[in-house]
Amino acid sequence: GIYDQLGGGFHRYAVDGEWLVPHFEKMLYDNGQLASLYLHAYQAFGDPEYRRICEETLDYILREMTDPGGGFYSAQDADSEGQEGKFFVWTADEIRRVLGPADAATAMAYWGVDRGPNFEGSNILYVADLPDIDRVAGARAKLVAAREQRVHPGRDEKVLAGWNGLACRAFAEAGRALGRPDYISAAVRNAEFILDAMQRDGWLLRAWARGAAKLKGYLEDYAMVAAALLDVYEATFKRRWLDEARRLAEEILRLFWDDAAEGFFDTSKDHDPLVVRPRNLFDNAVPCGSSVAIDTLLRLSVFTGEERFETMAMRALRPMADLMDRYPSGLGRFLSALDFYVGPVVEVALLAPETGDGVALLAGEVFKRYLPNRAIAGATAGDAATARGIPLLENRPLVGGRATAYVCRKFTCRQPTTSPEELAQQLAEGV
Incomplete structure (x- = not known):
């Protein structure tokens, strides 16, 4: 209930014991922190559902909460047209009008609408279990487009x-x-x-x-x-x-x-x-x-x-x-x-040749992992100005002229590697 099933992002909190009925305001600090949490859960467990929630939440911030200059706004209001939640809730008839009978039946079963109204005669969309979201992708896109025609909640643009x-x-x-x-x-x-x-x-x-x-x-x-x-x-x-x-x-x-x-x-x-x-x-x-x-x-x-x-x-x-x-x-x-x-803190130095070739593969092995205690530094090999004052990068040559990774603990490093597979092994073994 507190997750916006159509537009992504989290409402501020629930007002019932089942976490179904939200206070519909959306706060930047909740969505930023929850996006990080779902990212870390995806890295730790590999469940694509966590990745989906992370991306939809960040996409919501980009779409609804970002100033043209790059700042992020503070909040999106709970109400529109004087009614709390009006922008977000649906009646069964509204869904049928947008989707038609067949697609509406599937969508209403997926989002719990077939169980009857759950908020002042309307429905907060929710998912009781986690069936395949792709089943309702088309319906979701149509409902999002229809919802965009409604009066949007206001924003706190601080x-x-x-x-x-x-x-x-x-x-x-x-x-x-x-x-x-x-x-x-x-x-x-x-x-x-x-x-x-x-x-x-x-x-x-x-x-x-x-x-x-x-x-x-x-x-x-x-x-x-x-x-x-x-x-x-x-x-x-x-x-x-x-x-x-x-x-x-x-x-x-x-x-x-x-x-x-x-x-x-x-x-x-x-x-x-x-x-x-x-x-x-x-x-x-x-x-x-x-x-x-x-x-x-x-x-x-x-x-x-x-x-x-x-x-x-x-x-x-x-x-x-x-x-x-x-x-x-x-x-x-x-x-x-x-x-x-x-600790231990995983320290990784990534050194790239002038062409930059190969470093993306090494970086991918590092950043896809859940490494909560980490320090990752990178530079082009031989760029003394960039490396100065960063012990992880100082005096780290390339191996064979190829992009090279050093996995270290307290600046004591294992054998440098140019192989993504070897880097993955070193990271899996710890430091």
């Missing part, structure tokens, strides 16, 4: 930096893992939008709307954007994104660190004065700024080899031990960061 970071990560990861260059392009455009339109005088700003950005960013904005930039780097191997992530990490330490409490404030030291400077330590609908900052600093320490990023991350993480033990369900991102620290 672009929020932190929420955009969550969605940008999903596009970058899915683009690489699923072989979708359009997703990588969306991630790059979004990163460019944030850095070009949402920064002023060295500050990352929190919100953009109607051509203007305002409000100094909070910790979650800096951390989520920095995390996304690391994923955009892995998706493109363009040095700019790693450098920008590092710059934002430096700003996190400068603006938000609290020496006395060994942790991060949610507001910067230059924020308007408050009676109490806030510090949220629980992950809720979105992970808290502190947990994402810790995770990002740990990842950055592997990419750059700078131990101080790891040191600062662990200074913030260690005081959380008791809370993580007592309330693990509320501190999931902190636990993920701890898992990254404990």
